[in-house]
Amino acid sequence: MISNLNGVGIHLEITSNCNSRCLDCGRYVKGTDIVNPKIDIGSAGNFSVNKIYNIFDNIICDTARYINFTGTYGEATMHPYFFDILNIISELISNRKQQRQRNGLSTNLVLMIETNGGLHTNNWWKEFAEIIKNKFDNDSRVIFGIDGIDDETHQLYRRGVNYNSVIDHSKEVIKAGVKAIWSMISFSHNEHQISKAKKIASELGFFKFKIRRSRLRSIVNDTVPTLNNVLTKKSEISKEKILHSKNYSEIFSNKVDDNKKNKKFYFEKQVDSYFDKTSIICEWKEKNQISIDYTGRVWQCCYFSTFYHMPIEYDQLGKINFDYNLESRRFENLDYYEKQYVENWNNVNYNKLSSIMTHNFFVNDLKDSFNHSTSSLNMPRILRCAKHCGEKSRKIEEKITHINKEY
Numbered sequence: 001m002i003s004n005l006n007g008v009g010i011h012l013e014i015t016s017n018c019n020s021r022c023l024d025c026g027r028y029v030k031g032t033d034i035v036n037p038k039i040d041i042g043s044a045g046n047f048s049v050n051k052i053y054n055i056f057d058n059i060i061c062d063t064a065r066y067i068n069f070t071g072t073y074g075e076a077t078m079h080p081y082f083f084d085i086l087n088i089i090s091e092l093i094s095n096r097k098q099q100r101q102r103n104g105l106s107t108n109l110v111l112m113i114e115t116n117g118g119l120h121t122n123n124w125w126k127e128f129a130e131i132i133k134n135k136f137d138n139d140s141r142v143i144f145g146i147d148g149i150d151d152e153t154h155q156l157y158r159r160g161v162n163y164n165s166v167i168d169h170s171k172e173v174i175k176a177g178v179k180a181i182w183s184m185i186s187f188s189h190n191e192h193q194i195s196k197a198k199k200i201a202s203e204l205g206f207f208k209f210k211i212r213r214s215r216l217r218s219i220v221n222d223t224v225p226t227l228n229n230v231l232t233k234k235s236e237i238s239k240e241k242i243l244h245s246k247n248y249s250e251i252f253s254n255k256v257d258d259n260k261k262n263k264k265f266y267f268e269k270q271v272d273s274y275f276d277k278t279s280i281i282c283e284w285k286e287k288n289q290i291s292i293d294y295t296g297r298v299w300q301c302c303y304f305s306t307f308y309h310m311p312i313e314y315d316q317l318g319k320i321n322f323d324y325n326l327e328s329r330r331f332e333n334l335d336y337y338e339k340q341y342v343e344n345w346n347n348v349n350y351n352k353l354s355s356i357m358t359h360n361f362f363v364n365d366l367k368d369s370f371n372h373s374t375s376s377l378n379m380p381r382i383l384r385c386a387k388h389c390g391e392k393s394r395k396i397e398e399k400i401t402h403i404n405k406e407y
Contacts, residue, residue, distance in 0.1 A: 005354065009288060013069075029314050034317075067111055072309075075119065077115055122172050146197070153193060267328050274392070278391045291304070310328045374386070
């Protein structure tokens with residue numbers, strides 16, 4: 001599917017380590033603060049600085065539109081050599097300015113980062129902003145995850161990240177002349193603060209304010225109450241009211257209880273017929289984006305990275321006497337394709353990114369799979385493609401787009 005290298009956007013996870021303990025993050029065993037046993041932590045979870053050269057080979061330097069430091073599990077600013085990585089990328093890109101101009105791209109790469117913004121000092125953020133301003137394109141931006149207008153509300157979800165510190169750090173970025181975005185996840189406990197958050201963002205000089213879908217809600221749920229209530233609460237709520245929660249366990253008590261009633265892994269269940277029938281439009285392909293996880297594996301989208309670090313429930317821990325990651329790949333049909341390829345076929349620790357992006361999986365196989373069912377013997381569709389890019393998911397994205405336009 002990745003047939004157009006020119007203008008590609010690269011989403012790169014450079015570490016699996018994180019300073020926050022966000023609710024329902026796949027980094028943790030659900031309902032606990034226990035790190036998922038399949039996720040590497042510490043130095044083992046850091047992407048090798050030297051492998052940046054495998055990502056930014058000459059072809060990629062000539063064609064990449066942007067780099068976005070993001071991740072399924074990690075916070076990029078925790079990487080001990082983050083600034084070194086930025087400087088290497090900037091230097092490699094600067095050597096290919098003429099080729100980039102011929103391809104209709106800006107001479108400097110656009111840099112984006114999705115961050116909780118809670119780490120380091122004000123001076124660190126000032127230095128970071130100066131690097132962006134001096135070495136990357138003017139359209140670069142820092143996206144801060146801020147989920148409330150006070151520390152108590154913010155940390156109901158983004159635990160361990162002090163709201164006031166994030167605001168101070170964002171001020172340093174804005175003061176340096178770098179675009180900052182306030183990205184707020186909508187929950188029932190913070191919906192009433194959205195209008196005020198947007199006002200604060202404007203007063204502080206944020207370039208943009210946007211609402212994100214909550215990861216706590218089912219992606220194939222037609223109703224999504226929070227999203228439906230945001231616009232009405234905007235006009236209806238005059239008195240702020242926060243739903244308090246003592247701790248993480250309290251929020252997830254019902255979820256854990258439900259799981260105890262059904263201890264099956266998701267791949268032990270039957271595939272819903274919806275996933276075989278729904279049309280698939282790959283959102284990441286449409287936007288010409290690719291994802292690289294902290295292990296160096298390249299995927300068409302970020303949802304694939306969990307195939308090797310599947311989320312797990314607390315009461316399933318005692319059942320793990322088999323490779324449940326492999327079982328998930330078999331169940332969702334990724335294993336069908338990987339058996340046909342050589343080992344490490346999509347890993348930048350062993351291959352150049354430009355070579356990986358022209359691999360048959362990305363150019364032909366993945367797209368062809370959309371035309372088949374999950375039970376097809378030949379080129380079966382991969383279940384999570386239907387889950388995340390099927391019709392129901394697209395409807396939710398349309399709602400979010402509408403809400404963001406209203407704000």
